[in-house]
Each structure stands twice: as structure tokens, then as C-alpha cells.
Amino acid sequence: MAERIRLLIIDDHRIVREGLKTFLAPNPRMQIVGEGQDGREAVELAARLKPDVVLMDLVMPGMDGIEATRQITACLPQVRVLIITSFTEEERVMGAIQVGAAGYLLKDSSPQILEEAIEAVYRGESYLPPSIARKVIHSLRRPEGSAPAALSLTPREIEIVKLVAMGYTNEEIAEAIYISPRTVSSHLWRLMRKIQADNRTQVAIYAFRHGIATQES
Numbered sequence: 001m002a003e004r005i006r007l008l009i010i011d012d013h014r015i016v017r018e019g020l021k022t023f024l025a026p027n028p029r030m031q032i033v034g035e036g037q038d039g040r041e042a043v044e045l046a047a048r049l050k051p052d053v054v055l056m057d058l059v060m061p062g063m064d065g066i067e068a069t070r071q072i073t074a075c076l077p078q079v080r081v082l083i084i085t086s087f088t089e090e091e092r093v094m095g096a097i098q099v100g101a102a103g104y105l106l107k108d109s110s111p112q113i114l115e116e117a118i119e120a121v122y123r124g125e126s127y128l129p130p131s132i133a134r135k136v137i138h139s140l141r142r143p144e145g146s147a148p149a150a151l152s153l154t155p156r157e158i159e160i161v162k163l164v165a166m167g168y169t170n171e172e173i174a175e176a177i178y179i180s181p182r183t184v185s186s187h188l189w190r191l192m193r194k195i196q197a198d199n200r201t202q203v204a205i206y207a208f209r210h211g212i213a214t215q216e217s
Helices: 014-022 037-049 067-074 090-098 109-122 130-139 155-165 170-179 181-195 199-208
Strands: 007-010 030-036 053-056 080-085 102-108
Touching: 007 014, 007 037, 007 109, 014 030, 014 109, 030 037, 037 067, 053 067, 053 109, 053 130, 067 080, 067 090, 080 109, 090 199, 102 109, 102 181, 155 170, 155 181, 155 199, 170 181, 181 199
Parallel strands: 007 030, 007 053, 053 080, 080 102
Antiparallel strands: none
């Protein structure tokens, strides 16, 4: 059996936490290791429990989900944060992504979509549903006359950035450009250091912001 994904659930509403546990408990891939009701508990529990994925609410009393995500991703880069919220405003979406959230999911999503999002961020991919992705793309459209992008990236790195923005996995990128997945990982690690990105979502943001990828790509 494949290794189980260790989950930490953070939401200030008990009924939401219980609902998430009800959805996820039957899945043999998922193991809920803890739960909390605010950002401060999220940071403390993440440090103590070292989950694979944190399911994080955004709006909570005291420390909110964005600040908690900032602290967790800074101190525990191996822990992936999946935002689960009712809010779709661009400011909130971008705020979460910019502090390191690996994915953003709405609370009215189906259990199947929830499981797909958890699996995606666990694999190191990003997850944005189409409605949220459109908001991100809209907010990152370049103003007229902005400078061409990414002069510090090699042609191969630019190719990989574009494919990441299109949602390709490392294996799919490797197949598309005829190199090994290991080589893709090496290129991706180097280019993420160059552009100061913490995850694939931020690589995609970089691609749209600098015109490497477009909504029609």
C-alpha cells in the first residue's frame, strides 16, 4: 500500500472540521494527524506533528490563514499548505499564493475534488480550480509596455516554466521536451532559486506576470 498522506485540518468552525474528517476518513490514502481552530494553533501543530499537507482556512480569529501559511512555509518548507475557503476575491487568492500556499480550494468543492487537490499538492504540484486560476491570470496580466521576461533564464528553463504554468507534471514535461524527469527536477530546482519561487504555483505566477505564458497557452 502507498504511503499515507498525513493531514492537519485548521478551521475555526468545528462543523467544517468534522465535515472534512467525514469526507476524508474512508480514504485509505489519508491520515488525519491533528486539527486546530486558528492560525496560531496551525503553526504550533505543524511544527510538532510535521504533516504532509495542512488544510487551511483563511479567515480565523487571531492569526489568519495567510499569516499562518507564511510562517509554516518559511519554517517548514516540506509541509504543503492547501487553502480551503469560501472567499474568491483576487486579493485573498494572491495573498495566499504569494506567502507559499500550494493550492486554493473552495469549500463547496466535492469530496473527489478535495482528494484530487490533496494528492496534487502532496506530489509537489500546485492546485487551482479553473475559477480561481482565471482570477490569478487576470490579476497578472502585464501592463502595456512592460519589459520582456526572464532574461536570466536559459531557453530550456523558459520552456519548463511555460509548461509548469500549463499544469504539466515533471513526468509530462519530460515527455514533452524529451529529457528525463530527473533532469526536469534539476532544471526546476535551479530556476526556482533564480526567480525566488517556493513552489510550482509561484512559478506559474512568474510565467504569467512576465509573459512567458498566457491564458491561451
